[in-house]
Amino acid sequence: MSQCNLGEPWRVQMDADVRVAADRHANLRVIFKDAQNSSLTQRAQVEELVEQGVDVIIISPKEAAPLTRPVAEAYQRGIPVIILDRQVQGDQYTTFIGADNVRIGREAGKWIRETLGGQGKIVELKGLMTSTPGQDRNRGFLEGLELDGNPGLEIVFSGEMQWLEPNARGEMESALATNDEIDVVYAHNDPGAHGAWLAARAAGREEEIQFVGIDALPHEGQQYVQQGILDATFLYPTGGEEAIDLALAILRGEEVPKHVVLGTRLFTGETVAEGGRPIR
Ligand code: FRU
Numbered sequence: 001m002s003q004c005n006l007g008e009p010w011r012v013q014m015d016a017d018v019r020v021a022a023d024r025h026a027n028l029r030v031i032f033k034d035a036q037n038s039s040l041t042q043r044a045q046v047e048e049l050v051e052q053g054v055d056v057i058i059i060s061p062k063e064a065a066p067l068t069r070p071v072a073e074a075y076q077r078g079i080p081v082i083i084l085d086r087q088v089q090g091d092q093y094t095t096f097i098g099a100d101n102v103r104i105g106r107e108a109g110k111w112i113r114e115t116l117g118g119q120g121k122i123v124e125l126k127g128l129m130t131s132t133p134g135q136d137r138n139r140g141f142l143e144g145l146e147l148d149g150n151p152g153l154e155i156v157f158s159g160e161m162q163w164l165e166p167n168a169r170g171e172m173e174s175a176l177a178t179n180d181e182i183d184v185v186y187a188h189n190d191p192g193a194h195g196a197w198l199a200a201r202a203a204g205r206e207e208e209i210q211f212v213g214i215d216a217l218p219h220e221g222q223q224y225v226q227q228g229i230l231d232a233t234f235l236y237p238t239g240g241e242e243a244i245d246l247a248l249a250i251l252r253g254e255e256v257p258k259h260v261v262l263g264t265r266l267f268t269g270e271t272v273a274e275g276g277r278p279i280r
């Protein structure tokens with residue numbers, strides 16, 4: 001199991017989901033690697049797993065381009081590779097499991113357009129744009145906002161916080177310093193939305209701004225919604241349990257789908273207590 005970093009709660013949860021699912025099977029042993037947010041380290045760790053002769057590799061890659069080759073080399077050497085959450089380029093892997101980030105971005109855009117009634121100033125804090133969820137959450141968001149048909153909506157600031165709360169806080173400080181009016185912050189993940197809220201609170205402006213994130217971990221995003229810090233967050237499932245199910249199917253010699261799409265749910269103040277509302 002090659003994890004790109006364990007500095008964020010969502011990734012700790014992914015490893016935990018893999019561990020819990022694997023522990024149900026006495027014939028499985030999982031070797032966990034943490035690349036500490038370095039694509040170079042992650043590449044070396046994948047190569048190491050190949051040399052060790054593992055039977056299946058599960059990987060959640062940091063960035064698409066640098067991890068494409070090591071994944072393809074493992075796959076071509078006959079080691080099945082299951083990719084989680086962030087994509088590599090091309091199709092040289094066994095299966096990809098993840099939620100539809102374009103769809104989640106689109107739903108976030110739609111929610112913001114409707115909540116603002118087609119009128120308002122928006123800040124977008126993007127994830128790492130060399131990773132596919134950052135690209136997809138941005139593209140879907142623009143589709144869902146429908147700026148062309150809603151001239152009253154405006155993105156007044158957009159920054160790349162690379163998924164990290166401290167960066168989001170810094171970007172938001174710039175957004176606040178250069179904009180007297182901000183109505184909504186859309187951050188590509190909950191740590192980003194929380195970082196933006198911290199900056200707004202320090203400036204005494206958190207009450208006038210709505211905050212929208214993605215991930216909705218029970219002990220992170222869902223809790224922020226309960227506390228009134230976030231106004232909305234969309235579930236981004238880790239896929240850890242599904243990865244173990246598919247690993248077992250592969251080891252039994254079964255055919256598995258090339259692409260497994262996981263669902264999402266919307267958590268707001270009204271729906272958080274009942275576990276969010278599924279998005280169909
Ligand atoms: C954790 C994370 C999540 C986000 C995902 C996107 O590293 O930033 O917060 O949803 O990665 O790949």
